Amino acid sequence: GESVGLHLPTLSVQEGDNSIINCAYSNSASDYFIWYKQESGKGPQFIIDIRSNMDKRQGQRVTVLLNKTVKHLSLQIAATQPGDSAVYFCAGDGSQGNLIFGKGTKLSVKP
């Protein structure tokens, strides 16, 4: 079946360092991908999205890279801050028009 998954369940970085969170997907027909951030006790919150006709998109301190050849995307967070500590989910559009979510990577930022 369709799946979107992450390579690492946890990631610990030092404050000020860059973070890279990776994600793989199985549906080569997926056109749209989103990264969500979920803080403890809250619902997922949109961070950045990318369409399949792009290979890179930048936001404020975040960059998403898409490699369609190997069906891989990554989220890069520059100058990681304590407020970035959360679980990060990647999601890709499924064949039914819904989003398929990965299981999440927990990012911990050490001061």
Next chain:
Amino acid sequence: DARVTQTPRDKVTEMGQEVTMRCQPILGHNTVFWYRQTMMQGLELLAYFRNRAPLDDSGMPKDRFSAEMPDATLATLKIQPSEPRDSAVYFCASGLQAGDYNEQFFGPGTRLTVL
């Protein structure tokens, strides 16, 4: 500041009881999703509506779960009878699906505990 609202925020009930969770999507959004989140399974899609019509509820145990949209401002998820394994956080999300634009806005969730 438009946002998805969910009630109740927390629900503790006993096994066998009926549970109804409510969601008010963002005005103007044409899609509504119900998700269940647990530590073991992560985010699971339970049901999905577009323009109030159910499109996909294959992730939902049909014998006890039901999802409806009585009108464009209200979505409900009902469990009857509830079981301890239903304990989870249930999220509602809404979105404006136009072409391949698919962002979803999540509510704060309902934390359900079935004893």
